[in-house]
Amino acid sequence: MGLLDVINLDVIFGEAPQQVHAVKGVSFSVREGESYGIVGESGSGKSTVLRAICGLAPVSGGAIELGGREVVSPRGRDFYKTVQMVFQDPYASLHPRHTIDRVLAEPLAIQGFDNREERIERALSDVGLGPGFRFRFPHQLSGGQRQRVAVARALILEPKVLLLDEPTSALDASIQAEVLNLLDRLRAERGLTYVMVSHDLAVVAHMCDRLLVMQHGRAVEELTRDALRARTATTDYTRQLLAASEGYKPAEPK
Template sequence: MPSSDNATLNKSPIALDIQNLNVYFGEGHEKFRAVKDVSISVEAGGSFGLVGESGSGKSTVLRAVSGLVTNWDGTVAVNGEPISKKREMSYCRTIQMVFQDPYASLHPRHSIDRTLSEPLRLHKFDNIDDRVNQALIDVGLGTSFRFRYPHQLSGGQRQRVAIARALMLEPDIMLLDEPTSALDVSVQAEILNLLSDIRKKRQLTYILVTHDLAVVAHMCDEIAVMSHGEIVEVMDVETMRQSKPQHEYTRELLEASEGYQPEA
């Protein structure tokens, strides 16, 4: 059999397929197209990065996929099934999102136990106590954190709770919106390593938004570079490591990224 046929047979199914996505803000003459004809495909079990400067539209793509932004057109398919702007409750069991600021994303008056157990109750999971305890162990906190509150935790510990919450419903796809940028440098690597380990253990698909090229070099297989709401280049991470982009904006982004080392 030809090698091209082998490659086709070995190729993973597409977990997330976005085609010609446009996202709008405002109404009437103030309507603004923040995302312009974005198309990406992410294989199941893959890790795909969206990079670019602040305001480039990368986080807006995630919010459209998650359902937090509804004024969009184009097509979005998850595991081969097109999704609409109005999401069913069951959608939460397929896709979950981890936000940039772990303190803002956790309810300050809810204990960690309530934060983790509430989605399980809403979706009628059983063995809630065991699931909560195991989730805390899986993110490196342990069961002693179960009845604490967000203000009693460090930034890194809060983000571990946010990751645990995203995992509670056993999703296939995780949307990661700058998951380490609000954290101290000393704990950023710990959270990235945790996310890498979880992805391998659970065979998850990641879509990671970041402005930090060192993060995508560590986390991702493929990246799309965004500028002014558009994708200007898609490349594998090895091409980025070798500093061999095709688009001038990507070259400028690589040169401007402080601390990025292609060989890292």
């Protein structure tokens, strides 16, 4: 049993005959302090798994457990104090008419946190943004800065688990590296647990201890980082995914 356990998860959208069975019997377990990756082609169901965990997609079958306890719907305040999500598009996930101060203050107000001024300043500092960013609007920030704000918003409630849905795919390559290094540092400093969805195997090889490969809503196989780097996949689909990753070169173990 891990900190986060997904057990035979099914996600179904709509009603017959137009039903879409997006996730089919997926199971995995994430240990405390681990960074766990989910990879697959577009439409494989990987992002839907994250959305089901955080309550944005229906759990049609199976169960999700956090700390050994089944997560119920709708998600309560305690769940969101423990689990937060960072979305793919840093612009779409921030309200365009809210200042960064308001973006960060709202979750603190909802959860009843005190010392809000200090928490906002510390959250911005932790992601490498100074106090000068506090009263700017999202359109006044670069893509990388917006994603840093999204990370600050997720971390301001001091969660244990971050769900990362393609957190760098909308960013330029140089900015991607900055955000990934930031996430790496924060996990080390805070003992965070990550579940990261990505189509980029180089990102997963850098960030994740283990990964799950998905295809057509199903789990195909689970690999360790070393197995990914050595390309020792056991299924044809994973081998094809590795071969199709243009420019992907496994990093040498340190």
